[in-house]
Amino acid sequence: MEKVLELDSVVKRFGETVVLRGVSLTLERHEVVCLIGASGSGKSTLLRCANLLETIDGGTISLFGQSLLDERIDPDLVRRHIGMVFQSFNLFPHLSVLENILVGPVHALKRRRSEVRDEALSLLERIGLRERADDFPDRLSGGQQQRVAIVRSLAMQPSLLLLDEVTSALDPTLVGEVLDLLRDLARHGTTMLIATHEMNFARDVAHQVAYLDNGVLVEQGTPEQVFTNPQHESTRAFLERVR
Amino acid sequence: MSLETDGGSFEPPPSLFAPPLRRLLVGRRALWASALSSALILGGLVAVFYVAPGGASVRYFFFNPHMMWLAFIGDPANGISSVGLGLLTNIWMFLVAEALVLVFGLLIAWTRISRSPVLFPFRLLATLYTDIFRGIPILLVVFMVGFGLPGLRLGFISNQSLAVYGCVALVVTYSAYVAEVFRAGIYSVPNGQLLAARSLGLTYATTMRRVILPQAVRTVIPPLLNDFISLQKDTALVSVLGAVEATQAANIFQSANFNSSGYVVASLLFLIMTIPMTRFTDHLIARDRNRRLAGA
Numbered sequence A: 001m002e003k004v005l006e007l008d009s010v011v012k013r014f015g016e017t018v019v020l021r022g023v024s025l026t027l028e029r030h031e032v033v034c035l036i037g038a039s040g041s042g043k044s045t046l047l048r049c050a051n052l053l054e055t056i057d058g059g060t061i062s063l064f065g066q067s068l069l070d071e072r073i074d075p076d077l078v079r080r081h082i083g084m085v086f087q088s089f090n091l092f093p094h095l096s097v098l099e100n101i102l103v104g105p106v107h108a109l110k111r112r113r114s115e116v117r118d119e120a121l122s123l124l125e126r127i128g129l130r131e132r133a134d135d136f137p138d139r140l141s142g143g144q145q146q147r148v149a150i151v152r153s154l155a156m157q158p159s160l161l162l163l164d165e166v167t168s169a170l171d172p173t174l175v176g177e178v179l180d181l182l183r184d185l186a187r188h189g190t191t192m193l194i195a196t197h198e199m200n201f202a203r204d205v206a207h208q209v210a211y212l213d214n215g216v217l218v219e220q221g222t223p224e225q226v227f228t229n230p231q232h233e234s235t236r237a238f239l240e241r242v243r
Numbered sequence B: 001m002s003l004e005t006d007g008g009s010f011e012p013p014p015s016l017f018a019p020p021l022r023r024l025l026v027g028r029r030a031l032w033a034s035a036l037s038s039a040l041i042l043g044g045l046v047a048v049f050y051v052a053p054g055g056a057s058v059r060y061f062f063f064n065p066h067m068m069w070l071a072f073i074g075d076p077a078n079g080i081s082s083v084g085l086g087l088l089t090n091i092w093m094f095l096v097a098e099a100l101v102l103v104f105g106l107l108i109a110w111t112r113i114s115r116s117p118v119l120f121p122f123r124l125l126a127t128l129y130t131d132i133f134r135g136i137p138i139l140l141v142v143f144m145v146g147f148g149l150p151g152l153r154l155g156f157i158s159n160q161s162l163a164v165y166g167c168v169a170l171v172v173t174y175s176a177y178v179a180e181v182f183r184a185g186i187y188s189v190p191n192g193q194l195l196a197a198r199s200l201g202l203t204y205a206t207t208m209r210r211v212i213l214p215q216a217v218r219t220v221i222p223p224l225l226n227d228f229i230s231l232q233k234d235t236a237l238v239s240v241l242g243a244v245e246a247t248q249a250a251n252i253f254q255s256a257n258f259n260s261s262g263y264v265v266a267s268l269l270f271l272i273m274t275i276p277m278t279r280f281t282d283h284l285i286a287r288d289r290n291r292r293l294a295g296a
Helices: A044-051 A075-079 A097-107 A112-124 A142-153 A172-187 A199-205 A222-229 A232-240 B026-052 B055-062 B066-074 B083-113 B115-135 B138-151 B163-185 B191-199 B206-239 B246-257 B263-292
Strands: A002-013 A017-028 A032-036 A057-063 A081-086 A160-164 A191-193 A209-214 A216-221
Touching: A002 A044, A002 B206, A017 A044, A017 A216, A017 B191, A032 A044, A032 A199, A032 B026, A032 B263, A044 A191, A057 A097, A075 A081, A075 B026, A075 B191, A081 A142, A081 B191, A097 A112, A097 A142, A112 A142, A142 A160, A142 A172, A160 B055, A172 A191, A172 A199, A172 B263, A191 B163, A199 A222, A209 A222, A216 A232, A232 B246, B026 B055, B026 B066, B066 B083, B066 B246, B066 B263, B083 B206, B083 B246, B083 B263, B138 B206, B163 B206, B191 B206, B206 B246, B246 B263
Parallel strands: A032 A191, A032 A209, A081 A160, A160 A191
Antiparallel strands: A002 A017, A002 A057, A209 A216
């Protein structure tokens, strides 16, 4: 199997606070890894470190075997291969749905607008929002906005997707449509690192589940291992609380 | 009142009518009350000009229609500049100044918010610049530029017209203000927008241009317009250098005819200039708002 993303003993501090205490994690092609853990355990920070939105204070990160800490690395080029979706969608409110999707391919990849437009429309078709292409994001429901945000990342044709609690800001009735889209992506082999509080979803789609506690990756394994037979007391306590 | 009283069974109030004085502020009566009070206030202000002991002479010296017309057209043959033509100088000064202020203001704001260590010296300069030129009265800047630059005897730089120096002074001062307006606008865009744009692989410059600035500009339009109206009026300050614009023409008219009606003419002309600008901006804001709410 080809290793897409490799984190090795990653350390991250914000001032005095140590947020990540030597986290190691590997993501292979077509693999879905779910990161679970309480709020503040470092899930978001880990994702942000992975696409260089945060600098790290120790350890290494590599993408397809190439170290991202090398000073010749251009972070913008790295991020074009790593899609990221946020808890609060962060669609661009001054751009239409279609323009939101086009902005990356056209202005980062310098691809021709006419060519990308067709791809963007068929992506919208796939999530059933083609007729909303010219609407502005504030006309869409939260679930629709988040699905557009996912499609916006996909339009960059990334090697992997980072998803940061993408259903946490949603009305419970809208969570399903977003998770269904992620399930669909997983079936088609999209490589994903997903920080989530949705345990049932994690059990369904994840190939690996990693439990993060206070900046330490306490336990990692198949959903079967982690959910039904957790080895560590803190994992057990966490699962007990969220159940 | 005992705590045993259950939630919805307190005594009803004796009357729901507004008390007499407050009644002036509710219902249809409020319209009449406000119309009447406005008429009274305006009438009172006008009456001052008629009742005051010097009312007649002020009306003659400031609001004399014949003199106002003479001031407006001027008498170029006898060296009396027209206030109306003088305004053209104000107009080109603020048009040029506003265009340049937008560019410099944005550049300074951009420099100040950048975090790249390479730009540190520029950041320091930009900060100093805004500190200095927001702190010096604009009149002094007009004097320093208007008398200082010609004093340099530096060919092109020292051979410009007084209005050009006035324009430079306005650009220098207002760029500092507008830079701060832009900076506030940029900071008002949520950080998630920056994260989302950068995570798409957009460069910092493209992120600013395509994502942050378009949103910042929308919030910044009203304060920016405020500064521009202020700038339009401050073109009058250039008269202290002797540049012949509307205010200076009114000055000349005043000394030639011992009548100040030219000042009122200049004021009216300035008013005519600024009002369309506010209307236009309101229109832009409304259009943008409708477009986004309608999702057209």
